[in-house]
Amino acid sequence: MRIAIDAMGGDHAPHAQVESALSAAAEWPDTHLILVGNPEVLQPLLGQGAPRNISIESAMEIIANDDEPVKAVRRKTNSSMVVAGRLVKDGLADAMISAGNTGALMTVGLLVVGRLKGIERPGLAAIFPTLDNVGVLALDMGANMDAKPEHLLQYALMGSVYRSKVHGIHKPRVGLLNVGTEAAKGNELTKLAFGMLEEAPINFVGNIEARDVLDGKCDVIICDGFSGNIMLKSLEGAASTIFKLLREELTSSFTSKLAAAALKPSFRRVRDRMDYNEYNGAPLLGVNGLVVKGHGSSDAKAMKTAIRQTRTAIGNGLISALADEISGK
C-alpha cells in the first residue's frame, strides 16, 4: 500500500514527518511512504541510506496555517498538501496524511480528492480518549458548520463503518450529542436527526450528554461541526487548565515539590491518557479516498500513530465499505 505524507504541514514539519516515515518504513516493509515536499529540504533529512520503500514527490509550495483555505488550495496547486491530494485522486497513493492547515485539508478533500457519491458534506472525525481506553470516534469536528439532519445520518453510517473496519468493533454503539438523554431534548437539528437515526441500520443508543462522552457510553458520537468543535476544544481547554492549576499547586512548597516529584510518572500517565496525540489520525469521512488529518502539533510518534491507523483503514478496504454503506449495497 502507498501512503502520501504532506511532509511540509504541521508544527514539527518536516522533521516529525520524515522521522515517522523512516520508522514506519522499517516496521512495515509492505508500505510505501511518499514524502511530498521540497526535495532539497527532505533529501538531507532522509540521509544516504534511505530505505527503498520511501520516496520523495516534489512539491515546492507550502500551505501555511494562516492561509485562507479555499484560496490557498486553488492557488497553491504545487503545494505539498494539494500534490498529496492529487496522488490520491489519480490512484498513485491509497491515502494521504497531513498535519497542516485543517481547513485547507478539508478543501483538498472536497476539491482535489472529491466527494464520495451520495455524500453531500464530508465530516471530520476525531478519536477522544475514554475511561475504558477504547476511545470514542466523534464527528463532525468542524468540516460542516451548518449541518442538516441528513448529514448527521450520513456521519452515523460512516462512523459505524469506520469503527467496525478500522477498530474491529462489532455493532458499534452510535450516540447523538445532545443536551439531555430524552428523545425530545435538543434543538431542531437533533430532534429531526433523532428520528432518522432510530430508523437507520445502525446500533443507535440515543442521546448522549457532553459530560458522558468520555465515559465510554458509545463508540461513535455524532454532532454538527460547530458543536463538535466546541466539545473538542472545551475538553482540551479543561484538561490544559487543570494541569496548569496542578503544576501551580504542586510547586508551591518544598514538601509538595518533593511529593509531586515522586508522583511524576503517575501524572505523566494521566496526561498521556488525556492526550489526543495518542489517538492521532482523524479521517475526513465522505471523500472518495482516504484523507487523514494529523494533529497540528504532531511529533514523530503521533505521526506514526496516524500512519498505523491509515494502514489498517487501507488494509480493511475502508473506502469501498463506506461507498457500499452509503449507496445502500
Next chain:
Amino acid sequence: MRIAIDAMGGDHAPHAQVESALSAAAEWPDTHLILVGNPEVLQPLLGQGAPRNISIESAMEIIANDDEPVKAVRRKTNSSMVVAGRLVKDGLADAMISAGNTGALMTVGLLVVGRLKGIERPGLAAIFPTLDNVGVLALDMGANMDAKPEHLLQYALMGSVYRSKVHGIHKPRVGLLNVGTEAAKGNELTKLAFGMLEEAPINFVGNIEARDVLDGKCDVIICDGFSGNIMLKSLEGAASTIFKLLREELTSSFTSKLAAAALKPSFRRVRDRMDYNEYNGAPLLGVNGLVVKGHGSSDAKAMKTAIRQTRTAIGNGLISALADEISGK
C-alpha cells in the same frame, strides 16, 4: 430585601436550603429569607429559635427533577417553585432562588414571573472558573435551543449589565463563542451575530474559542443554548474524568499513596477551583424579576453563595438596569 427560596428543590433539599437561610439570616439582618415549602417539614428544621428575618411560605407540592417542565409548572400551581415565582411576580419578594428542575425554573421565569419588555427569549447564565480567579459569565446555557442572532445580541447586552452591576467590572469584555478567532469563522448564527455585536454599545472583543474560555480572555461569553450546554457539560466531563484518572493512578501503589496523601490539600484546592458550586447562583436573564438557579447538587455553602450574589444583584438594582439597557434608555 426579601429573597424567596424554593426550599424543596435540589438534591440536598430541604436541609441545605434551611441551613443556608439560617446562616444568611444571621449574617445579613437587612435580608428577609422566605422559605417556600411544606411547613410541617420546614418548621422542625428551623427549630424553635428561628430568627425574625426568616419566614415560611406554605407550598404543599414539589416539582421533581424528572417532571416535564411546562406540564409541571402548569399543573403544580401550589409547588414550592411556582409559589416562589408568584411571590416575585406579586412584588412580595425581590428575588427567588431554586436548585430544582432547571427546565421548570425557566418555565416559571417565563410563565409565572414573565419576560422583561423587549426580550424575546431569556437566557440562563453560569459562571465558569478561570485561571485568574475572576470567572467568566457564560450565557445562554440552555434556556433557548434555537437562538437567533438578535437573541445573542440581547444576551450580550444583559451579560454586560450583570457583570458591571453584580460583579463591579468596568466595561466588561464580551466574547462570542466560536470555532476560530477570525470574524468570518463559524456557522450562520455566529457570522450574523458577530456583525451585530460589533455595532452594539458593549466592549466586544471578538470570537473566543472554547479552549480559551477558562483562560480569562473575556468577562462574558455569548452562545446559543445548545452550544453553551455542550461547553458546560464538556468542561464538567473533562474535569471529572481527569480527577477519576488521578485517583486511579495515585492509589495504585504504596509509594504513590503516601505521596498523594501529602498532596491532598493541593488536590482539593484544584478541585475547588474547578468547582461550579463555588460560583453558585446562575441568573435567568431577561425575565421581569430576579430568578436565580442554584446547581442541583448545591450544599448549604453553595446555596449561601447564591444568596450572596442575589443580594448584590438586588442591592445594585440589576433588573431595572437590565430594563433600561434593553429599552435603550
